[in-house]
Amino acid sequence: MRVRRAPDVVIRRLPLYLRVLENIDIDKHGPSISSYELGDAAGVTPDQVRKDLSLFGEFGKQGVGYEIDTLRQELRRVLNLDCVIRVAIIGAGSLGIALARYLQGRRRAESNYHLDMVAVFDKDPAKIGLEIDGVRVLPMELLKSKVRELGVRMAVVAVPAASAQEVVDACVDAGIDGILNFAPAKLAVPSHVRLHNSDLSLELMHLAYYLCGAPGENTRTARDSQAEG
Amino acid sequence: MRVRRAPDVVIRRLPLYLRVLENIDIDKHGPSISSYELGDAAGVTPDQVRKDLSLFGEFGKQGVGYEIDTLRQELRRVLNLDCVIRVAIIGAGSLGIALARYLQGRRRAESNYHLDMVAVFDKDPAKIGLEIDGVRVLPMELLKSKVRELGVRMAVVAVPAASAQEVVDACVDAGIDGILNFAPAKLAVPSHVRLHNSDLSLELMHLAYYLCGAPGENTRTARDSQAEG
Structure with missing residues (x-):
């Protein structure tokens, strides 16, 4: 099938x-x-x-x-969602924290929610031990052992562009095979790992294409169709 | 052309x-x-x-x-990026704040960055007046006048699903014609407005499709190709 x-x-x-x-x-x-x-x-x-x-x-x-x-x-x-998928977030900066809270909120609100955010990792000692909605921030050194222990399958990468490749390498080494990257960087992964990128800038640049002209300009026409996803 | x-x-x-x-x-x-x-x-x-x-x-x-x-x-x-596009963020919750910081950081780092985040709005009185990276949170009542005053063209909606339609209606009423929505809700806009949706859950569900089987299962094959965007 x-x-x-x-x-x-x-x-x-x-x-x-x-x-x-x-x-x-x-x-x-x-x-x-x-x-x-x-x-x-x-x-x-x-x-x-x-x-x-x-x-x-x-x-x-x-x-x-x-x-x-x-x-x-x-x-x-x-979609491989017939069992709950455990997700880790790498990076406890403002984006990582926002994403962690979002996933925790969705899971609380929806009993059949498929994604379980079980760990947040960061390399900054000042952030280790912080609690985000009941989940503690762990040091990067524990990534590999915790991924195994907790059965993490996917990682959400929310670190600065300059550290992103290093973080993605660590995820791959830990056995994670699905990565959603928010850093504005082009990253390399082995062929058995699936990497998707989500970039707010690119989303907004894409959206800009559909803007009408400035008031009074009128050389451009808005498109009717709506995009999803 | x-x-x-x-x-x-x-x-x-x-x-x-x-x-x-x-x-x-x-x-x-x-x-x-x-x-x-x-x-x-x-x-x-x-x-x-x-x-x-x-x-x-x-x-x-x-x-x-x-x-x-x-x-x-x-x-x-x-892409309509031959001049800077002014962007407002609606919702000063953890996601809205993270997105605001992200846009401010990019603009500081890149001299030719096309997006200028000029305002954040929220309806919660406790959040009005907060400063996010130099930009103050304004009450929703000021949306229409500020959008005109500041020349805002696009809005990023980061509010709970239950308020999203109301917020999008207010954006449309204020004359914004490009909206990037992060709320997990299906929203209606008039045909001259372009609405894109960004939903972390859907992104992760999409990514889940490409996961390999559980260790030892081996009924599924990872795909080689990488997706961008």
Whole structure:
């Protein structure tokens, strides 16, 4: 059932679908959902929903739609979210702390939240031992042993650009194979490790493209379509 | 020269190219760059570089490459970054503060940084007047007048999901036409406003797809390719 090489643009939409499905109370809603309803809630056309999901199997029934519970389970399985994934944050600066608090808050608010932020690491002795929402900041020297002990699978890197490669190397060495990097730097990882980058500057530069002209200028036209994700 | 409907996947790569070009010292490097070199630094194939840039005009010369200064100016123009864009942050919680600090730090570090974070807003009276890296937190009631006074074009929304729609409505009412939303909520905006969403949970769920199996499981294969952006 699992398709090894589904395009990444499709993979990016699966969490959106899953989030919609997980917010549905089946007792109130009924057991099925149409591609129209799912698409509308996820901000995607019904056609796209059907195409995306057909890559992973035959879930939909003509005239009935998708069985919510089955699709939910299948998407969790495809996304490796059928068990909780333990996450570590590297860097207890203002961004690292904000991200740690965010993940703790989401987990408290949602009983079926898949991500468990279990550790924060920093190399600054002044930060070791600080508590962020119940999780203590640990020294980088403990990264490898704690990753094993706690079963950490993913790392969120929130350190300055100059230290990012060194930190990513340490994560790889500790056996982490999924890294979300917030540092504005181009980083190298071995081919078995997946590295995604999230860069606020690039996001804002991307958004700037869609700005209308300055008041009175009028040489540029805003685009209608909305992007998600 | 400007193509109105370049695909959004192409637009997403333009800031990567621009960032590479802006980090080049022409005196040391020489005036031209090949699609190989540009692609390598941006994490994109040379072919993709040539295809992407050809959408915006004839910049490259066979055997010579792109003239860095011309391409830099053109990309700034295409991305609306030929003048500084003023940005406001809505929400002075831990995420809003971290984002504000990040933008201030980047602007201090890079003389040609295009984004100027000029105001932070919050509705909590306890936060009004706080100073974040030299920028004071203002009450939401002042949003409309300050946006005009300061010439704010974009807003970064970092408030809880439950207040996000209300905040986005206020931004639209204040005349902002580009919004980057961090709240995990589906928001509605009029068609002339561009809304992008950034959701750490969705990013991590997307990344989870690429995790290898648990130790010893071995039913899943990591993907080789790296994603950027």
